[in-house]
Amino acid sequence: MSKVIVGLSGGVDSAVAAYLLKKQGYEVVGAFMRNWDSFANNDILGNNFDTPICPQEMDYNDAKRVAEILNIPLLRIDFIEEYWRDVFSYFIEEYKKGRTPNPDVLCNKYIKFDAFLNFCKEQGADYIATGHYVKKIGNKLYKAFDKNKDQSYFLCLLNQKQIDASLFPLGDIDKPTVRKIAHELNLNVADKKDSTGICFIGERDFRKFLQNYIPAKEGDIVDIETNEVIGRHIGVMYYTLGQRKGLGIGGLKNHKTGSWFVVDKDIEKRILYVAQGDEAKYLYHDTVIVKEVNFLGEEKPTTWTEINAKFRYRQQDNRVKYRFIDDTTIEVKCIDKVKAITPGQMMVGYLDDGMMLLGGVIDKIY
């Protein structure tokens, strides 16, 4: 009997994943991970300390109860140092450069499917499993059956070895079914709200959260159309491309009505460039350079090739063509211009049948 260790987060998805694996005949062990310590990590601003018990301990209690109901052992392990070293420091460095990183993709690459995987191997596991909505067919990953919840995007930097060692029991069922199963099992977490925010950290007032690690450096907000200063900001690194909220720009004399959106930033000059209206041409781009590409296909193409691409989680697929310009860098041309493609975020490419072909970091946009 194969042994699989399931990362139990204390949510419904991983609970049902564990159940399904057990039903399939695996020897299942649960493991609860804790990778963030608010106090040790100076996570003060933007945090909500009102709750009597910290959310992580509540999740642990939930996971413990799930393990009891499913009658499986539950391990607990911390990767707080690893998370800081491999995920969070990169996250902060990227923000300091004015980019917008995706910590959860790295968390999967370095923590869940590396540090955790190694731990599980030491525990004698043949596989690890998670509650990700993603389908594994053969040794490839595909978009999940539940297109609304598909989380393959977050796994775009896993290498073949990591994929080979992993099971994804939720690839063929949708979220409503997961909740239904949870109800049938009388799981305590059957109706628990989906978690959001950075994985292991949670919901935060994001700008305040960043202020714990990146000092504020205020500067001008400039209308990119007229080069006119129309406001002040407290730090360009706190804003991302396409962002509307938090600019504080009200109605202006001699201007049309409509919201303002961040369209560019100048870190050196501390200038935040904005444009009025989300149809603004400054927000749309069609040429992208993606670096550190993780290619999961059999053979890299030598010419321009069409695929479907997402430039952010839950974005509709965009038809693009790409070509390698060196071993780990691709140039991407979008058939139709795409709104607010953001350096630091991931581009993930899929084949028409849903197979995840590649993922990489958006480096430059034109």
Next chain:
RNA sequence: UGGGGUAUAGCCAAGCGGUAAGGCACUAGACUUUGACUCUAGCAUUCCACUGGUUCGAAUCCAGUUACCCCAG
């Protein structure tokens, strides 16, 4: 201190005697395992610069006061 103009919520701005549009911002919620976007709701319970007056009734008319703007000094 001659003439003209404007003063409506944080900002822009309708309203022209009948009991305060709309937009932006902001706040809350929804959505969401990144950051965003998006959606929904709330946002002057009548000091509409201030003080009087006319009127059944005024932000809307009249007078005065104050502030700012423009043109002439």
